[in-house]
Amino acid sequence: RAAAPATEIASVCPYCGVGCQVGFRVRDGAIEEVVGRDGPSNQGRLCVKGRFGFDYLAHPDRLTRPLVRISPKDPADCLDPRLARTKFREADWEEALALAAGGLARIRDRSGPNALAGFGSAKGSNEEAYLFQKLVRTGFGTNNIDHCTRLCHAASVAALLEGIGSGAVTAPFMAAAEAEVIVVIGARPTENHPVAATFLKEAAARGAALVTLDPRGSALDRHAQEVVRFAPGRDVPMLNAMLHTVIEEGLYDRQYVAAHTEDFAALREHVAALTPEAMAPLCGVPAEQLRRVARLFARARTAMILWGMGISQSTHGTDNTRCLIALALLCGQVGRPGTGLHPLRGQNNVQGASDAGLIPMMFPDYRHTDDDAARAHLEDLWGARLDPTPGLTVVEIMQAMERGEIAGMYIMGENPAMSDPDVAHARAALTKLEHLVVQDLFLTETAALADVVLPASAWPEKDGTVTNTNRQVQMGRAALPLPEGVRQDLDIIVEMANRLGLPWDYAHPREVFPEMAAATPSLANITWDRLEREGSVTYPCHSPDRPGEAIVFGDRFPTASGRARFVTAGLRDPDEMPDERYPLVLTTGRQLEHWHTGSMTRRAGMLDALEPEPTASLAPAELARRGLAPGQRLRLETRRGAIELAARADPALPEGLVFVPFAYREAAANLLTNPQLDPFGKIPEFKYCAVRVEAV
Numbered sequence: 001r002a003a004a005p006a007t008e009i010a011s012v013c014p015y016c017g018v019g020c021q022v023g024f025r026v027r028d029g030a031i032e033e034v035v036g037r038d039g040p041s042n043q044g045r046l047c048v049k050g051r052f053g054f055d056y057l058a059h060p061d062r063l064t065r066p067l068v069r070i071s072p073k074d075p076a077d078c079l080d081p082r083l084a085r086t087k088f089r090e091a092d093w094e095e096a097l098a099l100a101a102g103g104l105a106r107i108r109d110r111s112g113p114n115a116l117a118g119f120g121s122a123k124g125s126n127e128e129a130y131l132f133q134k135l136v137r138t139g140f141g142t143n144n145i146d147h148c149t150r151l152c153h154a155a156s157v158a159a160l161l162e163g164i165g166s167g168a169v170t171a172p173f174m175a176a177a178e179a180e181v182i183v184v185i186g187a188r189p190t191e192n193h194p195v196a197a198t199f200l201k202e203a204a205a206r207g208a209a210l211v212t213l214d215p216r217g218s219a220l221d222r223h224a225q226e227v228v229r230f231a232p233g234r235d236v237p238m239l240n241a242m243l244h245t246v247i248e249e250g251l252y253d254r255q256y257v258a259a260h261t262e263d264f265a266a267l268r269e270h271v272a273a274l275t276p277e278a279m280a281p282l283c284g285v286p287a288e289q290l291r292r293v294a295r296l297f298a299r300a301r302t303a304m305i306l307w308g309m310g311i312s313q314s315t316h317g318t319d320n321t322r323c324l325i326a327l328a329l330l331c332g333q334v335g336r337p338g339t340g341l342h343p344l345r346g347q348n349n350v351q352g353a354s355d356a357g358l359i360p361m362m363f364p365d366y367r368h369t370d371d372d373a374a375r376a377h378l379e380d381l382w383g384a385r386l387d388p389t390p391g392l393t394v395v396e397i398m399q400a401m402e403r404g405e406i407a408g409m410y411i412m413g414e415n416p417a418m419s420d421p422d423v424a425h426a427r428a429a430l431t432k433l434e435h436l437v438v439q440d441l442f443l444t445e446t447a448a449l450a451d452v453v454l455p456a457s458a459w460p461e462k463d464g465t466v467t468n469t470n471r472q473v474q475m476g477r478a479a480l481p482l483p484e485g486v487r488q489d490l491d492i493i494v495e496m497a498n499r500l501g502l503p504w505d506y507a508h509p510r511e512v513f514p515e516m517a518a519a520t521p522s523l524a525n526i527t528w529d530r531l532e533r534e535g536s537v538t539y540p541c542h543s544p545d546r547p548g549e550a551i552v553f554g555d556r557f558p559t560a561s562g563r564a565r566f567v568t569a570g571l572r573d574p575d576e577m578p579d580e581r582y583p584l585v586l587t588t589g590r591q592l593e594h595w596h597t598g599s600m601t602r603r604a605g606m607l608d609a610l611e612p613e614p615t616a617s618l619a620p621a622e623l624a625r626r627g628l629a630p631g632q633r634l635r636l637e638t639r640r641g642a643i644e645l646a647a648r649a650d651p652a653l654p655e656g657l658v659f660v661p662f663a664y665r666e667a668a669a670n671l672l673t674n675p676q677l678d679p680f681g682k683i684p685e686f687k688y689c690a691v692r693v694e695a696v
């Protein structure tokens, strides 16, 4: 008998912000193969995660029954899921939901709304993110709602909102096809946005001048005309020197600056003394190269800047971004084909989750909580009173837990017990919570500290929309039925809302979308039906039957004056400098094969086989100088903790710098990292702290 043909379901990859469209080929209730579809951001291409990263769906660790705590919490449970599992009993949904919502309601009624907080997910749909923040704001009654954007591009968004009035990209990464010069700084797209990297490489092959700037080398360097290897944590002096060059050599676009910007005089005065010669010793880049790159960018007819976590995950992340915005504005490189500012977004739906309002100081569409008109609009739409006071951010919520000010939390699809800086403190804080509800696929490190765990749906099991790094809103479709015992995330949020007193009856994301669009003016002319038909629509979109605007701000910026602002960035050291006891610098990040805290990819057989264990990478010369060899067990220690893992030699690293990926439970990089925050974007300094390395 011939086997039944596979059915192909069109959806979107659940990993990175590129938002590749995929076809899930399903046979006998399982994904047999994943193929790339002709989506606007991938044109049929996929990377190794999108192609092979789905067997986590049927992993034996998958939760299929709600769990209720029966033994006291212990931060050590984060290290051992089997031990953690013994601290829970299974419960039916009715009991688990009653306990989950009841505990939160008890704290709200006893201690007030601000004793509660919620973390939503950048890996769920827009509709789930929208409902989750609405639940926290109207059911809990607080703005203490945040998500992983606080740990990735919060600094970029802060600077973009301040400078150009919008936190999203001004152009898609495919605009690089028309750029004469492409600047990639603080990003490793070949590992973290692999399909986007293929378009950048193609642009370089067609003749664009690619400039890569990073303390670490990357595979993209092979395609670059200029490779700038600057000292870790010294972006601001390097970029100020380039701004100085463009202004003092008269290379800036006077007409553009006069017509579209303000505060140029303050920038000119600020960078007057920051010459390449003065900045070179600080940033470690020869003055002549600083001038050469500045001239290349300024003289280009079209140029764009793309950046990643290397820019934003820093105590001066907002300042870094201010410099990039200033460079683009000075040279008039915004608003035309081949130009633009593009922060490469990390998670598949971090753009959409932010747009939908998973942000403590802003409602959906980035309208401030203290904006009376925005609040009145939402109070009318939601039929509820809203608090004008901004809520706390991710790390501030952890600190408030430690002080005992936050007693209850609802966390959906986030894993702060692995992703927060100085994670031993984060785990201790989570352990102190009186009541923690976690909704996830697995007993993650965070779920191991919960009071109630609710088994949730995975992306290939759900319908919903997501928004990628290019502002493309895309339709995801369920390819598989839910495993028995598991419920849709959206249903769980609605059930929780009902038990917290909200009379919601949304049965499907298509019923949520129109309300979300009403709360989010940026989604005008984008409807569920249109997304069903077209698969992807870019916002802003000015007509129901025309494509959205890929490139924005050609004539005016969405600021009060219609102009963009130059904001200066002063020179500051990273928060924690190396010293005699901790003589090296630690930086952290992702790998091609593993996604964030590893909860999915470490349970995906092929991906875990490619990168099965934690490693600390150092320059071969650094290893040799310390008498260490690749493969040797190392102990890494910072002022906050220590981990043990294998040494790896990486010629792309400069001496003095150590790289550790943060996906590994058994050597959690964030036990080491510095929780100090950028004062504006409130993002921690994941990319720089002092570390000591020795053989075990």
Ligand code: SF4
Binding pocket: 013, 014, 015, 016, 017, 018, 019, 020, 042, 045, 046, 047, 048, 049, 050, 051, 193, 194, 195, 196
């Ligand atoms: Fe998925 Fe990103 Fe890879 Fe595309 S590039 S397949 S979105 S992980």
